[in-house]
Amino acid sequence: MRASQFYLSTLKEAPTDAEIVxxxxxxxxxxxxKLSAGIYNYMPMGLRVIRKIEAIVREEMNRAGAVELSMPIVQPAELWQETGRFDKMGDELLRFKDRHERDFVVQPTSEEVITDIVRQDVRSYRQLPRNLYQIQTKFRDERRPRFGIMRGREFTMKDAYSFHVSFEDLQREYRNMYDTYSRIFTRLGLQFRAVAADTGAIGGIGSHEFHVIAETGEDAIAYSPDSNFAANVELAEAVAPASPRPAPSAELTKVHTPGAKTIEQLATFLKIDARLTVKSVIVEGEDGKPVLLLLRGDHELNEIKAAKLPGVFSPLRFATPASIREAFGADPGSIGPIGFKGQIYMDRTVASMADFVIGANENDQHYTGANLGRDFPEPEAADIRNAVAGDASPDGKGVLAICRGIEVGHIFQLRKRYSEAMGCKFIGEDGKEQVMEMGCYGIGVTRIMGAAIEQNFDERGIIWPDAIAPFRMVICPMGWSRSEAVRDTATALYESLKSAGIDVILDDRDERPGVMFADWELIGVPHRVVIGDRGLKEGQIEYQGRRQSEATRLPAEGAAEALLALLK
Amino acid sequence: MRASQFYLSTLKEAPTDAEIVxxxxxxxxxxxxKLSAGIYNYMPMGLRVIRKIEAIVREEMNRAGAVELSMPIVQPAELWQETGRFDKMGDELLRFKDRHERDFVVQPTSEEVITDIVRQDVRSYRQLPRNLYQIQTKFRDERRPRFGIMRGREFTMKDAYSFHVSFEDLQREYRNMYDTYSRIFTRLGLQFRAVAADTGAIGGIGSHEFHVIAETGEDAIAYSPDSNFAANVELAEAVAPASPRPAPSAELTKVHTPGAKTIEQLATFLKIDARLTVKSVIVEGEDGKPVLLLLRGDHELNEIKAAKLPGVFSPLRFATPASIREAFGADPGSIGPIGFKGQIYMDRTVASMADFVIGANENDQHYTGANLGRDFPEPEAADIRNAVAGDASPDGKGVLAICRGIEVGHIFQLRKRYSEAMGCKFIGEDGKEQVMEMGCYGIGVTRIMGAAIEQNFDERGIIWPDAIAPFRMVICPMGWSRSEAVRDTATALYESLKSAGIDVILDDRDERPGVMFADWELIGVPHRVVIGDRGLKEGQIEYQGRRQSEATRLPAEGAAEALLALLK
Structure with a gap:
């Protein structure tokens, strides 16, 4: 492509409503x-990125045995009423009436339509399994669209749906999709993590999110750098230290701790590490009585985990200061297990502690040298805290680190939520009619574009991974109109690279070097060649990678071959 | 592709609401x-055809210098209000309100959005010309969707829009697009005609429709088999015979013609060819007085042409029987020019006639041997009839034939209709602000799929042109599960053809030959190879083209090379 024949349109300043990088x-x-809130035109430069993402997604989905089809954007309400989603979904489901006053929706996903197709076409177990996908425009009428195309209203998604005779076969395909997604994000050139996830509103049981790692990500992820373990921090298992509990070595001693109401104040007052303290959190039991939860002082209670404890009210309710005072005879900040007769749970980490500091159930009083079993009955241990960096990885490989991520893919085991509601059945090998098991697998095609940038940019602009760059290489001739030698060398190199299949753009706009460089660094083309008269006199041209701070000189003779080798 | 891994779903009977082939x-x-009236799922087999059509359209648009972008499906009403189309367009424009009660439309075309983009980005003549296109889903809420995807509500269109500094430059690009469209339809493997067209509702001046020729087409087209002339029959110029008018050779004779009210009755009564008669049609003049139009007896009045005659009321109004009686003293069926004092026009063909039969302005009376100039003053000649097969082609090359066509493309010179309304301006070389000239160029991607079938089918099913066939070749093994020799030969041939880049499908479903053949003939794969034990014993396999009535035997040894040569 020659820049003069393409559509280039860079801006010095971003519009004021652009919030993120x-x-x-x-x-x-x-x-x-921007066309409207959350609705964007994909200009030629951006569309090239989208098309490259789509091509990689399509190739890998096909390789995995999925088959592409295309479902309509406008869908009749009847199908959405069969599953109840027409009424249950909020205003983000765009509903309208056609000229004959019939109800329609603009698809945000296509579970209903694909299930309708499969229930019509598939009758026998011999026709299963099936995995069907589309890459299609979606619309969600977000109340507050933001972050550009990251949370827009109109966007492109790859959505796949699989149909199975059994849960086992669904799990096999789920694993196949897990591996396929890993290949896709690897080929896109992105750092990512597959994250064990809550299932959210879409329904189903097993579920993983695929996150592009970026400091600006919305979600915190606990992962092991030494394995492929990753989970949302809220869902990651918090493993107890492997070391056995030391024997008690200190006496239980009551200490006056005036004004020390928080762990931080207590540790400062006693001049000890917060990790030597145990904090007491009181929640409501199912019977309305207080339940005491013990955590190491520096750890955070995980409310989702705690709400699953036997006898604890779900969703979690914290006890009021009044009820705490009534049950413990002291205010929050000075309470503890010694003398408490109600239900107690301790976090697994507390189970490995000895000689700790804990509230004495008297205002401004704590015990030091407290020990499980010796000073109070050893409570039941459970995982009730958030995982933190440095925890052992739950898969036993390495220790956890925490990073932030942007969700770009999601795989679900839908099970029978849609197939049951819509009567999507087959005749099994035994001649009996059964409801199909279903999975669904989404990738946010346009969102990947934003996430790739959040992961790859600097103060000069975008730094595209090669696989999805709008152009892989730009040739910048210095003095296009002035120097025939520059023009000829640049054109010859451009033609060689192009015929070798490299996606190269020749900047023949005759702009000043500063303008050219700024444009291509902003656009983020990963490889740049500069050709000027001065270099050519010495038989040289310049090459610079987008992440490199300095250019390298290359012999002009045989430059195409050298560059092709470099791009491999 | 192996059939067992693809999604095949053929039906013995078409649904009853399917009207056309x-x-x-x-x-x-x-x-x-079908998902809803005029809304269809594109199943895997159909989507392959669509993708091949899109790829050819995209390649040729890029080659022509157009640049691809993608505009949203959901568009804000404000832009459509700028051009007045939000109010002017009928119910086929799908309008809705979002959750914040703001008006939006689902795009049927994108003139407004592209003009909005260009007026933001383009300021100088140096940035022009531009030709931008998208291949995108469109929606038109047709009152009565029919003919499957030929007149559906949701469909895919390639729409391109060009912007220019001058009308001359628009005309240059219009010619470029005309040539590009011709290349596209040629590559698609379709018989087509570029047809000079009325501009229709979209506005503008110059306009051509591209029609796929098919007996079932909605439009009648006059064309010359000896040149590229083609026009809608209503718009085609009707050329007068080249031969000069013979000298009068008969006397003007009044003949009693009882009951002969139509040309057919008159010709039968007189035992002459209708081509020897002249008929009189009376229309209203701008002054309310009758205007007499003379046509050869077998010709049809063209109302569009007649309404453009000086002094004739437009749109055309026929005179009432009463006013005819008053002006001519006779009833329709017996009237003529002799003695009539008002305005008379004759068709150009009448101008070359002598000794003709014409009404005598007395009921049941006609003249034979009538002659122009001798028996009544020679009226002004004009083109006021429909062209018919056998007319000389207006471009002087050959004679016209009439065929029927399906419109699949349309190119327009929009001129300044949208750019004026939306203030899409540039600074010219002279420093003055000017409004851009615009063109627009559409191709109905999904419609082409239907039109290709209307042109290419037989009683067994579809016959795809190679370029857009879902698969170019199918390999049908006889006894897949039974014969290892068949399986091995079929698999080896499949792998060879696939690695040579042929889009081949191996039917490994282990179906009976009759089922396999019926499926692939219905689906319309253009080339078929049959491999069976009997043939293999003689070292032979069978090849049959979809249009051929018999198979050819090929040596199994080297079959891949032979087939590749055949596909070239």
Missing amino acids: SHKLMMRAGMIK | SHKLMMRAGMIK
Whole structure:
């Protein structure tokens, strides 16, 4: 492509309503143009990125045995009423009436339509399993669209749906999709993690999210750098230290701790590490009585985990200060297990502690040298805290680190939620009619574009991974109109690279070097060649990778071969 | 692709609401599946055809210098209000309100959005010309969707829009697009005609429709088999015979013609050819007085042409029987020019006639041997009739034939209709602000699929052109599970053809030959190879083209090379 024949439109300043880096850079680089809140034009430069993402997704889905089809954007309400989603979904489901006053929706996903197709076409176990997908425009009428295309209203998604004779076969395909997604994000050139996830509103049981790792990500992820373990921090198992509990070595001693109401104040007052303290959290039991939860002082209660404890009210309710005072005879900040007759649970980590500091159930009093079993009965241990960096990884491989991520893919085991509601059945090998098991697998195609930028940028602009760069290489001739030697060398190199299948753009706009460089660094083309008269006199041209701070000189003779080797 | 891994779903019977051949065959072949009136799922087999059409359209648009982008399906009403189309367009424009009660439309085309983009980005003549296109889902809420995807509500269109500094430059690009469209339809493997067209509702001046030729087409087209002339029959110029008018050779004779009110009755009564008669049609003039139009007896008045005659009321109004009686003293069926004092026009063909039969302005009386100039003043000649087969082609090359066509493409010179209304301006070389000239160029991607079938089918099913066939070749092994020799030969041939880049499908479903053949003939794969034990014993396999009535035997040894040569 020659720049003069392409559509370039860069901006010096991002529009003021662009909040995050990827949004600002996409607007400035002329990748997208806003049409309405959460609705964007994909300009030629941005569309090239989208098409490359789509091509990789399509190739890997096909390789995995999925088959592409295309379902309508406008869908009749009847199907959505069969599953109840027409009424249950909020205003983000765009509903409208056609000219004959019949109800329709603009698809946010296509579970209903695909299930309708399969229930019509598939009658026998011999026709299963099936995995069908589309890459299609979706619409969700978000109340407050933001972050550019990261949380827009109109977007492109790859959505796949699989149908099975059994849960076992669903699990096999789920694993197949898990591996396929891993290949896709690897090929896209992105750092990512598959994260064990809550299932959210879409329904089903097993579920993983695929996150692109980026400091600006919305979600915190606990992962092991030494394995492929990763989970949302809220869901990650918090493993107890492997070391056995030391024997008690200190006496239980009551200490006056005036004003020490928080763990931080207590540790400061006693001049000890917070990890030597145990904090007491009181929640409501199912019977309305207080339940005492013990955690190491520096740890955080995980409310989802705690709500699952036997006898604890779910969703979790914290006890009021009044009820705490009544049950413990002291205010929050000075309470503890010694003398408490109600239900107690301790976090697994507490189970490995000895000689700790704990509230004495008297205001401004704590015990030091407290020990399980010796000073109070050893409570039941459970995982009730958030995982933190440094915890052992639950899979036994290495220790956890915490990072932030942007969700770009999601795989679900839907099971029979849709197939049951819509009567999507087959005749099994035994001649009996059964409801199909279903899985669904989404990838946010347009969202990946934003996430890739959040992961790859610097102060000059975007830094695209090679696989999804709008152009892999740009040739910048210095003095296009002035120097025939520059023009000829640049054109010859461009033609060689192009015929070798490299996605190269020749900047023949005759702009000043500063303008050219700024444009291509902003746009984020990963490889740049500069050709000028001065270099050519010495038989040289310059190459610079987008992440490199300095250019390398290459002999002009045989430059195409050298560059091709470099791009491999 | 192996058939067992693909999604095949053929039907013995077409659904009863399928009206035309292409709709029936697409439903039966499992190419599409109805979701709602005029809204279809593109099943895997059909989507392959769509993707091939899109790829050819995209390649040729890029080659022509157009640049691809993608505009949203959901568009804000504000832009549509700028051009007045939000109010002017009928119910086929799907309008809705979002959750914040703001007006939106689902795009049927994108003139407003593209003009909005260009008015933001383009400021100088140096940035022009531009031709931008998208291949995108469109929605038109047709009152009565029919003919399957030929007149559906949701469909895919390639829409391109060009912007220019001058009308001359628009005309250059219009010619470029005309040539590009011709290349596209040629590559698609379709018989087509570019047809000079009325501009219709979209506005503008110059306009051509591209029609796929098919007996079932909605439009009648006059064309010359000896040139590229083609026009809608209503718009085609009707050329006068080249031969000069013979000298009068008969006397003007009044003949009693009882009951001969139509030309047919008159010709039968007089035992002459209708081409020797002249008929009189009376229309209203702008002044309310009758205007007499003379046509050869077998010709049809063209109302569009006649309404453009000086002094004739437009749109055309026929005179009432009463006013005819008053002006001519006779009833329609017996009237003529002799003695009539008002305005008379004759068709150009009448101008070359002598010794003709014409009404005598007395009931049941006609003249034979009438002659122009001698028996009444020679009226002004004009083109006021429909062209018919056998007319000389207006471009001087050959004679016209009439065929029927399905419109699949349309190119327009929009001029300044949208750019003026939306203030899409540039600074010219002279420093002055000017409004851009615009063109627009559409191709009905999904419609082409239907039109291709209307042009290419037989009683067994579809016959795809190679370029857009879902698969180019199918390998049918006889006894897949029974014969290892068949399985090995079929698999080896499949792998060879696949690695040579042929889009081949191996039917490994282990179906009976009759089922296999019926499926692939219905689906319309253009090339078929049959491999069976009997043939293999003689070292032979069978090849049959979809249009051939018999198979050819090929040596199994080297079959891949032979087939590759044949496919070239």
